[in-house]
Amino acid sequence: MKPVQSLPVPVKNPSRRRVDLRLPLPQRDVSLAVPLPLPPTSAGSSSSSSASSGPSAPPSSNPKNYSDLERGNRIGSGAGGTVYKVIHRPTSRVYALKVIYGNHEENVRRQICREIEILRDVSHPNIVRCHEMFDQNGEIQVLLEFMDEGSLEGRHVSNERDLAKLSFQILNGLAYLHGRHIVHRDIKPSNLLVNKAANVKIADFGVSRILAQTMDPCNSSVGTIAYMSPERINTDLNQGRYDGYAGDIWSLGVSILEFFLGRFPFNVSRQGDWASLMCAICMSQPPEAPASASPEFRHFISCCLQREPGRRMTASQLLRHPFILRGASQGQNRSPQNLHQLLPPPRPLSSSSSSSSSAASSPMT
Missing domain, CATH: 1.10.510.10 (Transferase(Phosphotransferase) domain 1)
Incomplete structure (x- = not known):
């Protein structure tokens, strides 16, 4: 029985390589890298819930499902939207839900959703807190902190x-x-x-x-x-x-x-x-x-x-x-x-x- 002989491995011809066509890899400056928010999905709350799981999110920003919100009466209209009083059933906490006006094109809608996701990281005692964003049946809705005394419109502060x-x-x-x-x-x-x-x-x-x-x-x-x-x-x-x-x-x-x-x-x-x-x-x-x-x-x-x-x-x-x-x-x-x-x-x-x-x-x- 003859031993099996291995086939010779073909050797590439070095003369066929073009040194002038070799491109250097681009150098990545890690100091300029910034995380980009993920585009929202049709599930509405699923995309916004994932954004709140990072270490920068405050403890109170637990993910909330749109189905857990009970919409109440309309409490006002602002720039580009109508605001409703809502109750989060699992916690009985009161929030404000802003429904943004407009039938926006898909690329504009995605940009709006990205912007709102970024704004959810804004946290300051003199800024109304943005808790959640929902893309519900083609309607963009933002869950906000509820301010029980309303706005300062019409207030007279002479002191x-x-x-x-x-x-x-x-x-x-x-x-x-x-x-x-x-x-x-x-x-x-x-x-x-x-x-x-x-x-x-x-x-x-x-x-x-x-x-x-x-x-x-x-x-x-x-x-x-x-x-x-x-x-x-x-x-x-x-x-x-x-x-x-x-x-x-x-x-x-x-x-x-x-x-x-x-x-x-x-x-x-x-x-x-x-x-x-x-x-x-x-x-x-x-x-x-x-x-x-x-x-x-x-x-x-x-x-x-x-x-x-x-x-x-x-x-x-x-x-x-x-x-x-x-x-x-x-x-x-x-x-x-x-x-x-x-x-x-x-x-x-x-x-x-x-x-x-x-x-x-x-x-x-």
């Missing part, structure tokens, strides 16, 4: 110390959002909610930001024109550049001044027509706090309602303003010192506006 405490909480939340590169786009009294513990929280920061990607920036369902900054309404201002962070500060200033006055601070109706509001906001001088207010408060409003966006203070800077520090000090008497060092250079005075600007300049003397 400056109380107003400073309220402003301090709003600025805390706004500084947190801006620090995470999130622009709200729709700061207004109806998007500032309060609970029985007197905690003020910013709502609708996610929906406003998401819908702005697919809708006209001046559409009332994305941002209420009454609280928009002049350069956002009239794109010819500020050389056509729009700074969303500075736009939020303008909206904050209008809202805080409205709380103090008990009325919309411009000389037009807040529910007026678009043209009247545009003329009042873009062509008239910014509103000012009355002369009866304290120098700190008048200066604070002036820091927010500067016509040029670059001269408005940031949220972090406003947290150090004497008016805010007075409210945060819980009754300690602080005198307004060196206010002129806080505010950017005042707007130039003209013969037509010198009388109206004198009140805003007085705290700086």
Whole structure:
């Protein structure tokens, strides 16, 4: 019996290799790698449940099934959606469920769902918590923290110390959002909610930001024109550049001044027509706090309602303003010192506006 001989292994011809066609592997910079959220599935809660299992999710964000929610009465309508009061049957906890308007195309829907998943990681005591997202029968719904005292719309806060405490909480939340590169786009009294513990929280920061990607920036369902900054309404201002962070500060200033006055601070109706509001906001001088207010408060409003966006203070800077520090000090008497060092250079005075600007300049003397 002859031994089985192994077949010779064919040897590749080295002469056939093309050295000039060898491509180097790309070098991956791991410091630039970021995790991408998974696209949602039709199961609705399954995709959002997986996102809450990471170590960064707070203990209270346990996954919730849509079938466990019992929808109650409608509690309001906000930017792009209707809000309902719901009860989570297994825990008997009350939440707010926001149903987002619109029949969006599939690629837009997937982007909206990705954005909401990212916003679920936003956690701050002055931000309304986003607990869950559902893609239910083609309808995007967001489960939010329930604020039992409703919004601050129509509230009159004439006491400056109380107003400073309220402003301090709003600025805390706004500084947190801006620090995470999130622009709200729709700061207004109806998007500032309060609970029985007197905690003020910013709502609708996610929906406003998401819908702005697919809708006209001046559409009332994305941002209420009454609280928009002049350069956002009239794109010819500020050389056509729009700074969303500075736009939020303008909206904050209008809202805080409205709380103090008990009325919309411009000389037009807040529910007026678009043209009247545009003329009042873009062509008239910014509103000012009355002369009866304290120098700190008048200066604070002036820091927010500067016509040029670059001269408005940031949220972090406003947290150090004497008016805010007075409210945060819980009754300690602080005198307004060196206010002129806080505010950017005042707007130039003209013969037509010198009388109206004198009140805003007085705290700086």
